[in-house]
Amino acid sequence: MEITEHSLGADLEMRVKGRLDSSWADPLALRLEETIRGGRHRIVLNLAEVTYLSSAGIRVLIKFYKQLQGIQGSFVISAPSEQVKTVLDLAGLGALLFAGTGGDLTPASVAKESRHFEREHATFEVFEYVAGASLTCHAIGDPTLLQSCRFAEEHCRALSFPENEFAVGLGAFGNGFADCRNRFGEFLAAAGAAAYLPTDGTNIPDYLVKAETFVPVVEVLYGLTCAGQFAHLIRFEAKKEALAVALTDLVEVGLEIAGTETAGMVLVAESAGLTGAALRRSPVRQASDPSLFAHPQIREWLSFTAERAYSRSLAVVAGVATHAAPATLAPFVRPLDKHPQLAGHFHAAAFSHRPLKKGELDVKTTVATLFESEVLQGVLHLVGDSREIVGAGQSEFVRGACWVGPITAISAERS
Amino acid sequence: MSEYLLISFKNQLTEIERLGQVVEGFAESHGLPPKLTFELNVALEEILTNVISYGYNDAAEHDILLRLAYANETVTAEVEDGGQPFNPLAAPPPDTNAPLEERRVGGLGIHLVRKLMDSVDYRREEEKNRLTMQKRVTANPSRTRDA
Numbered sequence: 426m427e428i429t430e431h432s433l434g435a436d437l438e439m440r441v442k443g444r445l446d447s448s449w450a451d452p453l454a455l456r457l458e459e460t461i462r463g464g465r466h467r468i469v470l471n472l473a474e475v476t477y478l479s480s481a482g483i484r485v486l487i488k489f490y491k492q493l494q495g496i497q498g499s500f501v502i503s504a505p506s507e508q509v510k511t512v513l514d515l516a517g518l519g520a521l522l523f524a525g526t527g528g529d530l531t532p533a534s535v536a537k538e539s540r541h542f543e544r545e546h547a548t549f550e551v552f553e554y555v556a557g558a559s560l561t562c563h564a565i566g567d568p569t570l571l572q573s574c575r576f577a578e579e580h581c582r583a584l585s586f587p588e589n590e591f592a593v594g595l596g597a598f599g600n601g602f603a604d605c606r607n608r609f610g611e612f613l614a615a616a617g618a619a620a621y622l623p624t625d626g627t628n629i630p631d632y633l634v635k636a637e638t639f640v641p642v643v644e645v646l647y648g649l650t651c652a653g654q655f656a657h658l659i660r661f662e663a664k665k666e667a668l669a670v671a672l673t674d675l676v677e678v679g680l681e682i683a684g685t686e687t688a689g690m691v692l693v694a695e696s697a698g699l700t701g702a703a704l705r706r707s708p709v710r711q712a713s714d715p716s717l718f719a720h721p722q723i724r725e726w727l728s729f730t731a732e733r734a735y736s737r738s739l740a741v742v743a744g745v746a747t748h749a750a751p752a753t754l755a756p757f758v759r760p761l762d763k764h765p766q767l768a769g770h771f772h773a774a775a776f777s778h779r780p781l782k783k784g785e786l787d788v789k790t791t792v793a794t795l796f797e798s799e800v801l802q803g804v805l806h807l808v809g810d811s812r813e814i815v816g817a818g819q820s821e822f823v824r825g826a827c828w829v830g831p832i833t834a835i836s837a838e839r840s
Numbered sequence: 841m842s843e844y845l846l847i848s849f850k851n852q853l854t855e856i857e858r859l860g861q862v863v864e865g866f867a868e869s870h871g872l873p874p875k876l877t878f879e880l881n882v883a884l885e886e887i888l889t890n891v892i893s894y895g896y897n898d899a900a901e902h903d904i905l906l907r908l909a910y911a912n913e914t915v916t917a918e919v920e921d922g923g924q925p926f927n928p929l930a931a932p933p934p935d936t937n938a939p940l941e942e943r944r945v946g947g948l949g950i951h952l953v954r955k956l957m958d959s960v961d962y963r964r965e966e967e968k969n970r971l972t973m974q975k976r977v978t979a980n981p982s983r984t985r986d987a
Contacts, residue, residue: 477878478882480952517936
């Protein structure tokens with residue numbers, strides 16, 4: 426099979442030549458996925474030279490028609506060969522998929538006013554999300570206990586995370602400290618969903634999503650939680666895919682837009698690679714320890730990503746960044762790479778890739794859709810300082826959405 | 841089927857390409873029209889893909905037999921497999937009038953087979969699934985002219 430691409434105004438025409446059978450359906454699907462990932466959301470598939478089409482090929486056509494429709498793009502088939510036309514008509518799909526027969530989709534609704542600007546490697550578009558909104562941050566527990574893995578029952582509390590809160594920290598899903606003691610790990614909560622990486626050896630991330638009367642609850646050892654609304658939505662895109670946008674650059678822009686020294690952020694973005702760490706063992710005090718003073722070094726309990734991981738995923742990142750951490754916040758944040766005055770604490774949940782709709786996005790729908798329809802691949806604490814890991818660099822993103830809220834109040838506990 | 845071509849396929853999706861070559865070769869040797877050849881090809885791919893993908897519970901290699909015959913202006917194709925009993929004709933037909941968003945992807949293959957062939961018949965015999973399809977050669981312009 427041969428595929429060539431040509432621009433047709435705003436559309437991209439892909440000319441396919443060959444057989445579209447069950448052995449060639451996957452290569453075409455991969456190519457379409459790459460194209461959409463590359464930011465092309467209006468595709469015209471020219472099938473003049475496709476001599477064969479079976480249901481495996483039709484499945485690919487339906488999949489991408491639905492996917493592009495879901496993100497206000499368009500997917501039509503032009504110049505179908507007689508064989509293609511026969512099969513699609515028999516399947517009752519011709520009228521929907523052929524160009525000029527109703528297959529084209531309605532244009533996106535009128536966009537809300539936004540502000541555009543550029544930086545070295547990326548373009549940004551800023552929307553007012555909830556005018557004048559701000560976040561309240563709560564610093565919970567004592568993160569220094571992690572250094573010696575001394576968390577115990579008295580440090581654990583169950584926190585629920587409704588839609589208007591997000592959080593990062595160490596925690597687990599379960600029923601109290603005793604139930605969770607061997608699996609506490611990094612967690613992230615945002616927009617009514619929560620994910621964590623259990624440290625019980627399974628290494629399979631787990632998640633909970635808000636349902637009608639159910640709100641995710643996490644048994645938390647320590648963490649940062651933020652409640653309230655986001656004031657701004659920042660859409661960004663790297664000018665070149667090879668020069669993706671570093672987490673710290675996004676965080677700097679976020680703080681600038683928030684206009685405060687400390688801000689909370691939730692990011693949903695196509696990852697070009699995440700650099701981070703995850704606990705390998707639950708950092709709780711072991712009753713069987715011969716001496717309470719013979720504590721393991723926490724670094725031995727961490728597994729770092731030796732090189733950037735999840736480079737083809739869609740990541741949900743949540744956290745807090747600051748230019749001047751007040752005393753309450755200071756133990757919870759670490760310096761971020763290259764920026765001595767910039768500190769933060771961010772966790773990421775990596776999902777299988779799906780394209781993001783352009784323009785203004787709702788944080789709840791965007792995050793919920795990911796949890797509901799994509800595969801959660803991992804949860805990790807993002808490390809901003811590349812010196813901690815030789816040569817791994819920092820987390821980078823190709824394009825995405827970042828909801829930002831100024832943090833106007835920080836307290837040590839949550840009521 | 842008195843005289844037929846018998847080909848054995850393994851239960852691997854890579855065999856689909858060979859299936860195409862087998863059907864083309866068979867069509868050429870009997871002077872079958874391109875349209876019928878294409879339709880036969882699609883129908884057989886649907887059946888074979890189904891058997892390969894869902895027919896076996898184990899990861900072992902299995903043989904799937906294809907018999908192709910041409911007599912009385914009619915092509916007969918029979919696919920025989922020793923996989924778990926499955927009658928594809930028992931599956932409910934897809935709603936081809938439903939909006940695309942509501943379409944199920946399953947059932948489309950067998951729908952195409954029914955539409956493309958004149959008759960499709962399933963039997964379970966001797967622990968084997970046997971699917972027989974027939975298509976009559978009707979519109980072959982070159983033959984009509986020759987006659």
